Structures are given as C-alpha cells and as structure tokens.
Amino acid sequence: MTDKEVYYVVLFNSVHHALRSEKILKEMGISHKLIPVPRHISSDCGVCLRFTADLRSPIEEALTGKVEIREICPL
C-alpha cells in the first residue's frame, strides 16, 4: 500500500453493527469507508469501518452508546 495516510479501523461483533455505524456516520457527514477486515487483524470474513487518524474522537463520540463496538485499532 502506498497510502501515507494513517488509518484506524473500528471492528464490530456483527455486520449489522457495522452497517448501523455506517448509517450514523453518513448522516453526520463524517468520512469513513467500509472495508473487509484486513487479514492481519482477523481472518474472519468481516467488514469494518476505516477512517483517518484525525477523525478518531468524533467517530468514537458519534458511535458510543448507539452501537456496540468491539475495538478500535490502528491499521
């Protein structure tokens, strides 16, 4: 990967939680991207939300209490 940007991902226990989070972030206009969970993080066939480091706190704030999050970790 040639991206210089620093990314984090939000991991979920359920695809439904990922989709709900995506909906919330879309409505709030916070940029993010739904991607398959990278192999080095988990071998599950799951999806997660990727975002740039600067958006970490707005995203945490937006999702806390609304969606169940498993973990936020650097990509």
Add this chain to the structure above:
Amino acid sequence: MKKIIDAKGLACPQPVILTKKALEQEDEITVIVDNDTAAENVRRMGTKSGCTVDTEKKEDGTFHIHLSKKQGGTAPAETEQSPSGTFNDSCASDGPLVVVISSDRMGRGNDELGHVLMRSFIHTLLTLEPLPETLIFYNSGVKLTVKDSEVLDDLKKIEEAGVSILACGTCLNYFGISSDLACGIVSNMYDITSTMAAAGRQVIP
C-alpha cells in the same frame, strides 16, 4: 491514398466495426465521428490493433482520427495465436484476467448484504497481484461506476494502476446515469463481448 471512413451519425458500435473492417484492408485510415464516445472507442480499437492514433478535433465538433499501423507487427489482439501443437484451451488460459461485474450486489439472497460484499470485493481487487487487465461493468453493475458510488475511490485507484474499466453504455443509459459516469469509459457490447472472449480467465463475483 489514405482511406476515409465517414462514421458520423452512426450509433455505437458501428464506427468501431467500420474501423476494424477498414484496418483489415488498409494500413492507414482516417475515421470521422461526431461524438466523444465514438471517438474514444475508435481510438481504443486503433491502439489495440497496434496502430498509432492521432485525433484532430474539428471546429464543427467532429473528430478526425488518423490510424496507421505501426511497422513491424500487428496488435496482440490481432496476432494469430501460436505455433502448432498448442490446444485452443491452453492458449485461452494465457489471455488476460477480466473481472465482470454484472450487478451492484455480490451473490443472491439479501440485497443489503450483497451490496456490502460487492463493496468489499472491489476494495480487495486492489490487492490482487497481478491486477486484472480489465473490469467490465454491466446491468446494475454500472451503478458502481458513477459519482456518489461508495467504491468510486477504489475504482479510481484501480484505474490509475493501469486497469481499464469499461462501463456498458446501454446500461448507463437505461438507469439514466450516463452523465454521472465518474471512472472508466463508456463502452459498447462490441468491446465487452470481444474483451470477454479474449480473456484467459474471467472472475464474475
């Protein structure tokens, strides 16, 4: 004497077919078309057939595309495959990898899930080594190639990496999103069929 093909006012894929036929006879031709898509398709056909391609845009809105065959060989697409002893099917597996996206969903069952899977699939294409030669989008697959598509960033990256992206013009038109195309090029059944037929392998998620 250079042959001139007047393909003004003709619907796709006629200009491309005329060009292809003319190139079978001539080494140097000029094709006149009256719209961007036709010009682009003729140019691509020329490049694929191993021609040098040179376009002049005229003030009356027409494009004069000069095609001349390069010395020392025809295009890969035109070359006869191969020496004796090889079977057709083994030749075929030498062709390029083509990914065919025929829907904006991956698999059947649940549409919401299918859309998530397709987005993941397209994102993951970027990690393939080597990358496919061409991505073809048709039917509701074309919805992925227009502005506001969630996979647009990925498709642009794939395109920058040198993969050609063909979006079915009929399909864009059907969904009323022709003017929203944001990556790749508008293509026609002629190109789509020949690209699929020339593929060594096709991946159809």
